[in-house]
Amino acid sequence: MKTIVYSETGDPSVLHLVERPVIDPGAGEVRVRIVVSGVNPTDWKSRRGSAPGEALAFADVVPNQDGSGFVDAVGAGVSNVSVGDRVWLALAAYQRANSGTAQEFAVLPAERVFLLPSPASFEQGASLGVPAITAYRALTVAEDGPRRLHPGALDGKIVLVAGGAGAVGHATIQLARWAGATVITTVSGSAKAALATAAGAHHVVIYTDSDVATEIRSIAPDGVDLIVEVAPAQNSALDLEVIRNRGSIAVYANNGGDQITLDVRKHFSLNVRYQFVLLYTVGLEVVQQAAASINEALMDGALSIGVEAGLQLHRFDLAHTADAHALVESGVTGKVLIDVSVG
Numbered sequence: 001m002k003t004i005v006y007s008e009t010g011d012p013s014v015l016h017l018v019e020r021p022v023i024d025p026g027a028g029e030v031r032v033r034i035v036v037s038g039v040n041p042t043d044w045k046s047r048r049g050s051a052p053g054e055a056l057a058f059a060d061v062v063p064n065q066d067g068s069g070f071v072d073a074v075g076a077g078v079s080n081v082s083v084g085d086r087v088w089l090a091l092a093a094y095q096r097a098n099s100g101t102a103q104e105f106a107v108l109p110a111e112r113v114f115l116l117p118s119p120a121s122f123e124q125g126a127s128l129g130v131p132a133i134t135a136y137r138a139l140t141v142a143e144d145g146p147r148r149l150h151p152g153a154l155d156g157k158i159v160l161v162a163g164g165a166g167a168v169g170h171a172t173i174q175l176a177r178w179a180g181a182t183v184i185t186t187v188s189g190s191a192k193a194a195l196a197t198a199a200g201a202h203h204v205v206i207y208t209d210s211d212v213a214t215e216i217r218s219i220a221p222d223g224v225d226l227i228v229e230v231a232p233a234q235n236s237a238l239d240l241e242v243i244r245n246r247g248s249i250a251v252y253a254n255n256g257g258d259q260i261t262l263d264v265r266k267h268f269s270l271n272v273r274y275q276f277v278l279l280y281t282v283g284l285e286v287v288q289q290a291a292a293s294i295n296e297a298l299m300d301g302a303l304s305i306g307v308e309a310g311l312q313l314h315r316f317d318l319a320h321t322a323d324a325h326a327l328v329e330s331g332v333t334g335k336v337l338i339d340v341s342v343g
Contacts, residue, residue, distance in 0.1 A: 004102035004321045007060040009049030012322035022105050025075035030113045036126035037101035037338040038066035044329045058097035065093050067101030068125025078110045086116040088125030102321050114291040120298045122343045127305050127335050134279050135171035136290035138228045138250035141275040149293040154181035158220045161185040163230040165192035165333055170311045172228045173199040178302035199310030213241040233257030248273040311335050
């Protein structure tokens with residue numbers, strides 16, 4: 001089978017296409033014929049490491065956490081999927097050398113494999129994983145919010161999504177609206193505003209053109225209930241201006257810097273909760289809960305992709321995985337997908 005690997009950290013040139021034998025799944029494992037692989041910032045960051053040329057935990061690594069395809073074989077004890085099922089994957093490469101989705105067949109633990117509802121395409125399935133589960137977690141951490149998403153779970157709540165044109169922002173807008181929230185998002189310009197509107201945001205604020213805090217407060221006079229934050233170092237002052245008493249700020253990325261300074265007294269007086277979100281360490285129970293709600297949202301048509309739904313797709317074939325990684329690393333807006341095999 002055709003497989004992409006890298007044996008040291010570095011730029012996209014460390015990715016190589018090789019031929020490897022197809023392996024059988026062990027107990028509790030599933031072999032998936034990958035149709036589409038999704039590329040996320042976490043994939044190129046793992047490949048880059050902290051410096052070029054670092055040794056890896058394994059002799060080499062198959063990249064990419066997200067993907068979709070067909071179940072090709074199952075190991076002993078697997079009951080959640082069967083051969084022939086359409087599935088989507090999450091955390092495929094986490095702490096495993098050969099399970100990433102940048103290959104024709106991937107063997108991974110069954111608990112990272114989820115049925116793909118029939119209305120959903122393989123492109124949708126490969127676009128879920130990191131963005132959708134992160135969005136789900138961010139939307140379920142508030143002190144006064146739901147612990148599980150479903151229609152009506154966020155009725156009466158106002159959610160502010162920073163960076164609504166990104167993949168996580170896009171999924172957050174869609175899931176929040178599906179769950180009943182009023183959604184405000186901030187973006188940097190008119191093109192991204194059009195994407196966020198297409199995703200379903202009720203209110204889009206271009207932060208380069210306005211007094212952002214005043215505009216958000218005009219929509220939410222009492223403050224927003226939950227902020228899903230991609231750039232806390234840049235937005236902490238704004239977040240404090242618009243959060244309500246007992247509001248929560250869910251931080252899932254460090255865009256714009258690693259350090260943040262908070263006014264303790266002002267946050268203290270508002271009982272503000274900060275919750276940091278990292279998919280790899282949220283725990284399997286959260287991932288399973290997220291997958292169930294995500295599938296429910298898919299059945300309801302709530303997680304559409306494509307430019308008409310606010311998420312432009314960029315397509316590559318497996319041989320050009322390095323180009324796909326480079327495009328994500330460049331900060332492209334939209335979702336980068338690798339077509340691995342025919343669905």
